[in-house]
Amino acid sequence: MARVICVHGIGQQFSGERDQHLRWCAAIADGLTRAGVSAAGSALAPADVSCVFYGDLFRPPGRVLAAQDPPWDASDVDDAGDDAYEAELLFALWEEAARTDSAVVPPQARTLARTPRSVQMALDALSRSRFFAGLAMRGLIADLKQVRGYLCDQDTYARVQQRVAAAVTDRTQVVIGHSLGSVVAYEALAAHPEWSVRSLLTLGSPLGIRNLVYDRLRLPTGGAPGDWPGPVTDWTNLADAGDVVALVKDLRPLFGDRVEGQLVHNGSRAHDATRYLSTDGAGRAVARGCGLL
Template sequence: MSRIVCVHGIGQQHSGENEQHASWYPALADGLRRAGAAPVDEREVSCVFYGDLFRTPGRTLSVLDPPLDAEDVEDEFESDLLLALWSEAARTDPDVMPPDARTLARTPSTVQRALNALAQSRFFAGVALRGLVLDLKQVRAYLCDASVHDQVQARVAETVTERTELVVSHSLGSVVAYEALAAHPEWNVRSLITLGSPLGIRHLVFDRLRTPEGTKPGHWPGSVESWTNIADEGDVVALVKDLRPLFGERVRSLLVHNGSRAHDVTRYLNTAEAGRAMADGRGTG
């Protein structure tokens, strides 16, 4: 019966509920300590896990799968998201050559140039090309495939209980959390924290949000009383750092510095800013 529910982002297909808890909880506890706030028992924290929905199923060994490359970036959504990330990476990293009017045209060669540029950026350092393409596909699957979307949302609904006060979400998980809270105004959740969120990316993310009938993207999510959004200036995924123009002035927007791992969830969680937001969300000081 958890008071805090955590929702992970993309690239977690080889993880699990217990692994998520083992990494999130210590960082979360450190954030509370940095804020001088009361600790939380680890049994009060649960992690929604949906990464397995994106894991490639096992098969009989035959011919090895070819590595993913530019040709596997399939549709407008994937290529447009890739170009948006390239533009933001170039803005925050002087070593990344920015796209120009010619390279923004959606062509196979442009996709390859974008992948090459991101591979050289600080933000995506160490991320294999195959992993980057798979991440694009996970975002598209959640936002564009109703079956995947509904399965992910079901995992959230199974985890949130009548005692849940606070939802902490990271990356794509912030999209999942926003939609879940918007769809369930009857929940007792009063606080939402979004970390490294892509919610503000127009057309690709914001305008695709699924909200209840009679509402639209940007409406306040369900029973939430307070919402804190935290971003690192160098976090390419959190392309729009300030969510207030889209979701209203009630969103508290903060910037932190996570060093070389700008998008790392544990570096977000262990900040004093996240700790204070969690303490406020739990009604503790």
């Protein structure tokens, strides 16, 4: 019966509900403190926060926590015909990384044919970026496949959405979505205008990426990408200038001027959910939604 529902992003297949809850609760409390909400710990108790977990859907069966991702390489990135989604997303990330990081060599026109060789060049370029520092190639490829799995596979989409719907109750006031979780949250709210949720908080969101994300959003019959997300009256979107996943920082041109957009600074971990949550902007959004301000 949580007041705040949290939806994580990609790369969480080796995490779990309790792990997510521990980290997100602490960061939410810090954000409330930054926002000037007194006695943040008692204003929003751990029991008031619930983390929807779906990372296990992307964890191959029989794997243990210490295992590594499959030894994928450039040949495993789909890059042809109707299956070119992973390569298209990879190149969008490459272009954005090059724009924000001088250490990343930008893609040239000759690489845009999306060949196996150009996919390898994109992976090599991203491996040198600050944003993807420490992430092995197989990890990046796994993340691409998770995004494709949710956006392009109806069964995966349905299973994730079922978990969100099971978590939301009449007591839920705020939904928070990080990274791919912001897409999940937006689609869930759009599909359930009957919910009593008042506020949506999106963090490091890829919702504004045309063709690859925005134009693939699934709305109820008669709806279209860009529609206001169902019952919410308040939508705050936070983006770090160096967050490659949040390629489009300002969502207002696509979703309307009612979206309150803020640029934040998360340091070397631009896409980190807890760094987003600990900002005063996140704290104010949660506090407004919960009636604490």
